[in-house]
Amino acid sequence: MPSSLHSGDDDTTKKMIRDITLGQYYLGNSVIHKLDPRVKIMAALLYIVALFVVKEFTGFIAAVVFLEMVIIISKVPRRYIWRGLKPVLIIIAFTLAVNLFMIKGEVLWQFGILHITREGVRTAAFMGIRLVLLIIGSSMLTLTTRPIGLTDGIEALLSPFKKIGLPAHELAMMMTIALRFIPTLLEETDKIIKAQQARGADFESGNIFRRAKALVPILVPLFISAFRIAQELAMAMEARCYGGNVKRTRMNAMKFARRDLIAVVIFCVFLALIVLQRVLL
Amino acid sequence: MIEVRNLTHIYSEGLPHESVALDDVSFRIEDGSFTGIIGHTGSGKSTLLQHLNGLLKPTSGTIVIDGTDITDSHTRMLDIRKKVGLVFQYPEYQLFEETVAKDVAFGPANLGLGQEEIEERVRQSISLVGLDYEAIKDTSPFELSGGQKRRVAIAGVLAMKPEVLVLDEPTAGLNPKAHYDILDMVQEIHERENNITIFVSHNMNDIARMSDRVLVIDKGHLAMNGTPQEVFSREEELKAMGLALPDATEIVSQLRKEGMNLPADCLTVEQAAGAILTALGR
Ligand SMILES: Nc1ncnc2c1ncn2[C@@H]1O[C@H](COP(=O)(O)OP(=O)(O)O)[C@@H](O)[C@H]1O
Ligand SMILES: [Mg+2]
Numbered sequence: 001m002p003s004s005l006h007s008g009d010d011d012t013t014k015k016m017i018r019d020i021t022l023g024q025y026y027l028g029n030s031v032i033h034k035l036d037p038r039v040k041i042m043a044a045l046l047y048i049v050a051l052f053v054v055k056e057f058t059g060f061i062a063a064v065v066f067l068e069m070v071i072i073i074s075k076v077p078r079r080y081i082w083r084g085l086k087p088v089l090i091i092i093a094f095t096l097a098v099n100l101f102m103i104k105g106e107v108l109w110q111f112g113i114l115h116i117t118r119e120g121v122r123t124a125a126f127m128g129i130r131l132v133l134l135i136i137g138s139s140m141l142t143l144t145t146r147p148i149g150l151t152d153g154i155e156a157l158l159s160p161f162k163k164i165g166l167p168a169h170e171l172a173m174m175m176t177i178a179l180r181f182i183p184t185l186l187e188e189t190d191k192i193i194k195a196q197q198a199r200g201a202d203f204e205s206g207n208i209f210r211r212a213k214a215l216v217p218i219l220v221p222l223f224i225s226a227f228r229i230a231q232e233l234a235m236a237m238e239a240r241c242y243g244g245n246v247k248r249t250r251m252n253a254m255k256f257a258r259r260d261l262i263a264v265v266i267f268c269v270f271l272a273l274i275v276l277q278r279v280l281l
Numbered sequence: 282m283i284e285v286r287n288l289t290h291i292y293s294e295g296l297p298h299e300s301v302a303l304d305d306v307s308f309r310i311e312d313g314s315f316t317g318i319i320g321h322t323g324s325g326k327s328t329l330l331q332h333l334n335g336l337l338k339p340t341s342g343t344i345v346i347d348g349t350d351i352t353d354s355h356t357r358m359l360d361i362r363k364k365v366g367l368v369f370q371y372p373e374y375q376l377f378e379e380t381v382a383k384d385v386a387f388g389p390a391n392l393g394l395g396q397e398e399i400e401e402r403v404r405q406s407i408s409l410v411g412l413d414y415e416a417i418k419d420t421s422p423f424e425l426s427g428g429q430k431r432r433v434a435i436a437g438v439l440a441m442k443p444e445v446l447v448l449d450e451p452t453a454g455l456n457p458k459a460h461y462d463i464l465d466m467v468q469e470i471h472e473r474e475n476n477i478t479i480f481v482s483h484n485m486n487d488i489a490r491m492s493d494r495v496l497v498i499d500k501g502h503l504a505m506n507g508t509p510q511e512v513f514s515r516e517e518e519l520k521a522m523g524l525a526l527p528d529a530t531e532i533v534s535q536l537r538k539e540g541m542n543l544p545a546d547c548l549t550v551e552q553a554a555g556a557i558l559t560a561l562g563r
Contacts, residue, residue, distance in 0.1 A: 194336050198367040199437060200359055200391030217387065220377035224423070251306035 027142045032074035033144045036260045037153030037209050043267050044141040050274045051130050051137070056281050061130055062273040067137055076143050084139040085132070099124035139239060147179040152254060177233070185226060192221045283310040283333070283445065283477065288342035289341035290328055302328040304501040310479065310494070315471055317492030317509070318481045321523045324498045326481045327370065330397070330447050333479070334365035346445070363392055370450045372434035373427065379431050381407070381425075382418040383522030388441040411466055417534040428459030433468070439470070446470070448480040452487070464491065489527040489548035497522070510546040539559060 032040075047063075054060055071081065105119030142150070155172030162168050193203070196217045206264045282319040290303040302325045312314050320326050331337040335351050335358055343352045351361045369375065375435040378384035382403050389399045407414045410432040417425075422433050435451070453465065464487055471478045482488050488495060488509065495512040497505035499522045505512050507525055513519070513530050520526075526534065533547045535558065542560055 052378065117457045192375055193371065194331065194370045195372065196387075197358075198334055198362060198369070199338060199375075199388035200362045200441065201387075217375075221375055225374060278331075 024142050025146055026074075026076045026080050028075055029143065030074045031259055031263075032070060032140075032146070034259065035144075035263055036254050036256050037145050037149040038146055038156050038254060039256070039260045039263055040141055041150070041153045041157060043263070044138055046267070047137045048134055048270060050271060051134055051276050053274055054130070055125065055278060056279060057129075059277045060133070060273060062270060062277065063133055065131060066270045067140070070140055071136075072142050074140065076140070080143060081136055081139060084143070088131075088135055092128060096124045096128050099127055109137055139260055148176060149254075151176040151179065152250070152252075156254060169248075172215060181229065181233075183220070184229065188225045188229075189218065192218050192225075282312055282347060284345040285309070285332075286343050286345070287331070288332060288344065289340045290325075290326075290332065290337060291340045291475070294340060294562065298384045298553070303332075303339075306498075306501075306503045306508050307342075307498060308438055308503060309525055310477055312477060313475045314477060314493045315468075315491060316477070316479045316489035316494045316496060318479065318496045318498065319483070319485070319524060320498035320504075321500075324522075325501045326498055327449055329498065330367060330449050330479070330481065333445070333447055334367045335361040336367070359392065363441055364443060365445040365447060366438040366441055366447070368438050368448045368451060372438075372452055373422075373430035375437075376422040376430060376434060379421060379525055380419050381412075381422050384422050384433060385440050392441060396453050400441065402440045403436075405437040407433075409466075409470060410436045411462065412436070417451055426464065428455055431459070431463060435463075435466075445477040448478070450481050450482070450483070451501075452482065485513070485525050486529075486549075487528040489530070497524070509548055513548060514545050533557075 046167060047066075051063060054063065071078075100116055100120045101114055103117055103120040103123050105117035107115050107117055108121065109116045145153070151172045154175065156167050158168035158171065197203075201214065201217055203211065203218075206214070286307050288303055288306045289301070291301050293298055293299045298465075305340055306325075306329065318326050318329070328337060331428070332339060333346075335356075343350055345351070346361075346364060349356060349360075376384050378387065381490065385403045385406060386399050389402050390420050394402070396512050403418075407417065412429065412432055417429075417433075422430060425433065431451075433446075438446070446467075448467065455463065467478065467480065468491060470476070480491075492509055495505070495509050496503060496505065497512060504518070504522065505515065513526055516526060516534055525531070527548055529550045530545050533543050533545070533553050537543050537545065538556070541557075543556050547556050
């Protein structure tokens with residue numbers, strides 16, 4: 001019997017949908033949470049660059065220690081970090097497999113056309129560590145920064161490029177709106193799915209064509225809802241005289257505080273270590 | 282008969298944002314009855330309704346409909362959906378087909394019925410909701426007025442010939458005329474089919490006028506279960522839950538407080554007017 005005929009899974013899908021939306025930001029009150037978003041965004045970007053500067057395993061020591069420090073200070077529970085890692089496990093596994101089997105060198109183990117080389121093991125381990133650090137590093141940014149902080153930060157960091165015609169404010173506003181409406185649209189999707197299920201729709205059995213066709217009763221109402229919501233929002237913004245980037249001030253202005261300075265200094269020490277090990281080893 | 286036993290539902294159990302939407306709710310609904318459900322926004326009414334056709338699975342507790350335990354994982358979902366028709370709040374947002382007839386046919390087609398049977402049911406249910414089948418069958422549902430869209434959406438559920446019809450705030454957002462049209466239609470269908478009808482509404486006048494039984498939900502608990510007379514005579518408790526009385530009951534209650542000798546169980550304007558005339562000795 002196809003699983004959709006059991007009562008359980010409707011609920012599971014729904015739980016999943018909510019977990020994705022609520023899963024990103026972890027409400028907290030730590031120093032990391034309070035840091036200026038601009039500092040955090042730049043640090044996350046440079047951290048990723050640093051991961052690619054590292055050429056030897058020893059270089060990862062500094063990267064791991066730094067990340068571990070951030071995790072401990074932020075007080076974000078490990079299972080939240082693990083949850084962010086889970087969806088990309090397949091990509092990591094794929095990268096590992098490709099590196100493990102494809103790289104030529106001193107053969108350690110052979111089975112038919114498959115062989116594992118010493119160089120393969122080394123590269124796979126290296127890439128694996130780099131990927132995991134990259135994902136955890138960037139998710140620490142989103143786990144400790146509210147979406148609104150992220151978009152404000154991005155806007156501020158992009159604003160120097162306004163001179164060359166980059167619509168920084170408009171881009172940030174679009175991102176803010178998109179982020180704001182992800183939960184709304186997921187809720188809407190959930191409602192539509194349920195309404196069609198109440199009319200006996202079955203989304204989980206049959207071949208790929210049947211399943212694709214089964215999406216029509218969800219997608220059509222969803223698009224209509226999305227356009228309706230967009231129109232209502234545009235109307236509400238216009239009613240309050242929103243007019244793009246005309247010297248808008250913020251309710252929560254970003255301030256570069258003492259703790260930000262300390263964070264920048266610590267981060268520079270980390271960068272220096274990475275550069276040093278690259279130069280010296 | 283519908284029997285709900287110790288139904289509890291917790292959203293996102295085990296996560297920091299978990300919320301207990303229903304807490305140990307038990308009640309029975311007899312065949313052929315018309316049940317109204319009232320409760321403050323967020324009290325758990327929609328959550329309760331979605332359990333009745335298996336869209337939500339209880340965290341604990343059981344729901345037995347005509348001897349079948351629908352919370353049993355071996356019960357076929359399609360059988361439950363066939364038996365219990367659920368009309369969501371704002372059901373017009375689920376319309377998706379090019380024509381009204383095709384949209385109404387979606388439910389019966391999912392039941393695996395034959396072409397002729399489907400066409401017959403589409404014709405029947407479109408007339409049942411008070412629309413002219415021939416005139417409307419080939420129009421796009423998106424060109425209809427709000428009230429008409431809602432009728433088409435309800436027809437889509439009726440076409441599955443459910444034995445139990447469940448409606449979540451069926452008149453929300455409609456103008457007064459469409460409001461009464463939809464309710465009259467629901468009442469008419471109930472009388473004709475003698476089905477179990479369950480509806481949620483914030484309009485106490487409608488609840489008092491139409492229901493045989495009223496369930497009151499408060500913060501996930503079943504706070505009251507009785508006839509409209511019984512429920513609406515408990516004014517203080519209802520008001521403490523943020524609920525109102527039917528207009529007629531409210532007026533009579535005010536007059537009683539002024540010392541007028543009136544019965545406490547007036548639900549409709551006619552009853553209230555009669556009682557007041559009697560008390561005035563006319
Ligand atoms: N999909 C959901 N996920 C998590 N919580 C929900 C969900 N739907 C409803 N709730 C919560 O459950 C409670 C009851 O909601 P609901 O049944 O919709 O109430 P009502 O229909 O009486 O307004 C509310 O506190 C609501 O926030
Ligand atoms: Mg509701």
